[in-house]
Amino acid sequence: MTTPVTIKTVHGKQLEPFLNSLAKLRIRVFREFPYLYDGSIAYEEKYLRTYLNSSNSIAILVFDGEHMVGASTGLPITDETDEFIQPFADADMDPETVFYCGESILLPEYRGLGIYSKFINKREIHAKKLGFSTITFCAVSRRDDHPLMPKDYIPLDEIWKKYGYRKRPDLHTTYRWKDIDEEEESDKKMVFWIKEL
Numbered sequence: 344m345t346t347p348v349t350i351k352t353v354h355g356k357q358l359e360p361f362l363n364s365l366a367k368l369r370i371r372v373f374r375e376f377p378y379l380y381d382g383s384i385a386y387e388e389k390y391l392r393t394y395l396n397s398s399n400s401i402a403i404l405v406f407d408g409e410h411m412v413g414a415s416t417g418l419p420i421t422d423e424t425d426e427f428i429q430p431f432a433d434a435d436m437d438p439e440t441v442f443y444c445g446e447s448i449l450l451p452e453y454r455g456l457g458i459y460s461k462f463i464n465k466r467e468i469h470a471k472k473l474g475f476s477t478i479t480f481c482a483v484s485r486r487d488d489h490p491l492m493p494k495d496y497i498p499l500d501e502i503w504k505k506y507g508y509r510k511r512p513d514l515h516t517t518y519r520w521k522d523i524d525e526e527e528e529s530d531k532k533m534v535f536w537i538k539e540l
């Protein structure tokens with residue numbers, strides 16, 4: 344890190360000027376296991392547009408100087424696509440009460456500095472202020488013997504539990520992207536974690 348990081352929080356259309364930097368950061372960080380995302384700007388444009396179009400979305404952006412080095416996002420789940428809404432409706436949980444957290448990403452050299460807890464807190468405060476009673480995110484489910492899993496890979500499960508989130512294997516969905524070792528996009532199983540606010 345060259346200078347202390349600065350954190351900027353934006354909502355809805357305020358994200359527009361940062362869209363390209365966020366897209367590039369997502370593509371870079373999500374190449375890592377377990378996401379293995381072989382991203383493209385076209386895919387990102389479509390994905391991030393959902394956050395621009397949601398006036399109650401939040402994007403917490405971390406900068407080292409001018410350079411975006413981290414980000415965390417969220418929005419009311421009803422502003423998301425059906426893949427995210429349906430599992431809650433199927434489980435008789437009112438989607439109107441649920442705030443969905445998108446990604447939390449930091450370049451490796453900015454990890455372990457306490458920024459993740461800021462992401463978690465800021466998203467929870469925002470969701471609570473809007474009146475949501477449940478906050479959620481989902482994580483990709485990979486085989487235990489996945490050939491691209493690094494030997495030293497440590498899942499984030501213990502950290503999520505520490506922040507009060509509970510894994511809900513009964514709440515799951517599929518989402519499509521192309522892995523770095525795939526020719527084409529395929530469905531990925533995503534399992535939700537939830538916390539009552």
Ligand SMILES: CC(C)(COP(=O)(O)OP(=O)(O)OC[C@H]1O[C@@H](n2cnc3c(N)ncnc32)[C@H](O)[C@@H]1OP(=O)(O)O)[C@@H](O)C(=O)NCCC(=O)NCCS
Pocket residue numbers: 372375445446447448449450453454455456457458459460499501502505
């Ligand atoms: C997810 C990510 C943003 C987390 O940021 P980070 O800086 O690496 O997080 P930390 O290692 O500081 O861990 C966060 C907290 O959990 C604690 N922690 C670490 N390991 C722990 C463990 N095994 N058990 C309990 N707590 C643990 C840390 O002490 C820290 O506590 P704090 O609240 O006092 O700061 C970062 O690892 C990342 O960008 N990963 C790649 C993308 C990704 O997988 N994102 C998540 C899904 S979208």
